Amino acid sequence: MSGEPHLVVVDLGFGDAGKGATVDWLCSPAAALGVAAVVRFNGGAQAAHNVVAEGRHHTFAQFGSGTFAGVPTVLSEHVLVEPIALAAESEQLAALGVRDPLGLLAIDGRALLTTPIHIAANRAREDARGSSRHGSCGRGIGETAWYALEHDAPTVADCRTPAVLRAKLDRLAAHYEQLIGPSAHGHEPIDALVAMYRDFAAAVRISGPDELARAARRGRLVFEGAQGVLLDEWRGFHPHTTWSTVEPRNARAMIAGLGGSARILGVTRTYMTRHGAGPLPTEAALGYPEPHNGTGPYQGAFRQGHLDPILLRYAVAVCGGIDGLVVNHLDMPGTLRVATGYETLVGLITEVAPGRWRDLDHQQRLTDQLGTARPILTPIDGDPATWLGERLGVPVVLTGHGPDRRDRIAHRGVAGVFPDASSSAVPGGRDPATGPRSTESRPAAVR
Structure with missing residues (x-):
């Protein structure tokens, strides 16, 4: 079994923060992390993880987002499997040049x-x-x-x-x-x-509970979450939640069962988004383009809002802490604004306190409170990723400066994530200051 810690990728918001692009990069040759498999640990066919790489775009639903890099997918017992949609996704991937997509897949029979x-x-x-x-x-x-x-x-x-x-x-x-x-x-x-x-x-291939151990013997595993922590069935804002445990407890349990260690990577945008009904305290007509998100017949409209570190700190807390932060959409123009507090019926609030796990009464109270909250907004002073990492108390390990895989930049991370990083930024493609860099001019691979 690989001695490297396994990586768990979770969305700290309401979804659509860039988990797919993150997982794709972690599995790519640019990262050189030796990923043996992507493990889906929650959700089902409603996932929509957009990946743009090597001139191809695909919205990953049930296949792991490492598929373009040739990394196999394991659908764990916690995933809800929809075979008809899975077959259609396999055909889409084959049309994009993925050889034998179903051959890259193992599904836990208990799912x-x-x-x-x-x-x-x-x-x-x-x-x-x-x-x-x-x-x-x-x-x-x-x-x-x-x-x-x-x-x-x-x-x-x-x-x-x-x-x-x-x-x-x-x-x-x-x-x-x-x-x-x-x-x-x-x-x-x-x-x-x-x-x-x-x-x-x-x-x-329908597998049993030993599938994860077999995959882990081949190398590091990346556990890919679906949806966002703020939609978690027990930690989200009831009743506007998903029937799925989004925070990483199930991934941690599977990794513990392997006798391995985990590093949790939390993913966010430089602004907040959500589909459909439910609280979004910083909602505003930002007008940022969303080529892969729109109004759904059941989800409702795709909404945007200013960056909200109050909700992101809540998400980090209900995850039991995270080890590294991924910040995407750093290519958005204009001055970013953030919420430093909410004006509510009970006064100024600067933190959202987690309750007991599975306490839906507490979650409903949070929903009611956030539904009437008015954000106090201020401009970000300096680099948004650095600013956010400092406010959340988490090192930034990866940033996204555009939709493509080459737009990711790896940064010095916590030990065990990118342990060989010897500089503050190890480009995997595009440097926001100097533009695209070829792989030939890249420093030594990050492992």
């Missing part, structure tokens, strides 16, 4: 299966909420997780035993029949689903 039945139920339930929508992606994630709490839910391993799968799908469809009804959200017949999932099981 829950998201089916068209879950998706239809999710959309019908969100439609019924009308103006009180929670901000769902409409991909069946919440229904998949909720159903499994009280029922014998279908899993990836069931795809290898059609009789077992058929019985579970029959019960699933019967459970949701009244909710879905004859609506436009219908789903494929059970026979068709069983046939599709049988083909899926034959096309992918």
Whole structure:
């Protein structure tokens, strides 16, 4: 087993901060970190991790964002797997030149299966909420997780035993029949689903709990999170959350089970974003271009706001601390403004205090408080990444100055992240001061 610490990448905001671009760089030759596999540790097909590299762009959903670099993906037991979308993503990657995408994939048989039945139920339930929508992606994630709490839910391993799968799908469809009804959200017949999932099981490698150990023996693992910590099922602002543990406790547990150590990398932008409903205290019409984000039929509008270190400190706290900070979108023009406090009905607030884990009453109180908060904004004095690292008390280890892989710059990090870095900045491509640098002129590889 590799002696290097494994890396865990989490989004400190509401998602869309650049986890995919970060993971792609960590897996790339420029980083030279010897990554053996990318492990997805939460979420499902609703993930949308944009990567631009080598003249290609792809929005990674279920495949790990190291795929362009040829790094295999492990979908852990904590991922909700949607085979139909996975097959479509495989075809997209093949069209982009990835050779045998499904051959790069291993899926834990214990992972829950998201089916068209879950998706239809999710959309019908969100439609019924009308103006009180929670901000769902409409991909069946919440229904998949909720159903499994009280029922014998279908899993990836069931795809290898059609009789077992058929019985579970029959019960699933019967459970949701009244909710879905004859609506436009219908789903494929059970026979068709069983046939599709049988083909899926034959096309992918369904693995057991020893898969991570096998991957770790080959080298370092990168654990790729989905969504953002501020959407965490227990730590986000209820009820505008995801049915997924986004903060890194599950990744830490898997790494501990390997007998390894972890370094947690928190990712943020130079401004805040979120999709759809829920608190965004610093919301403003910033007008920054978002070529890969827009209004979704269930998520709602894509929103922007000024940088909010108050919420980012909260995210760091509920993660149990982080070891390195990744700051993206440093190419945005103009003077950045940040929240130094909120004016609220109970007075000035400069910190958001975490409650007990799984205390949704506390999270609802935070939602109510943030929903009426008015930010006190001030311009950033100096480099935004340095400023933010100082305010969060975390070293900046990687910065993004554009959408492409070559726009990443690695910085001297904590021991075990980039331990051989001997200068304050080790470019992996574009230097914001001097422009693009070729790999031939790059200093010794960061390991």
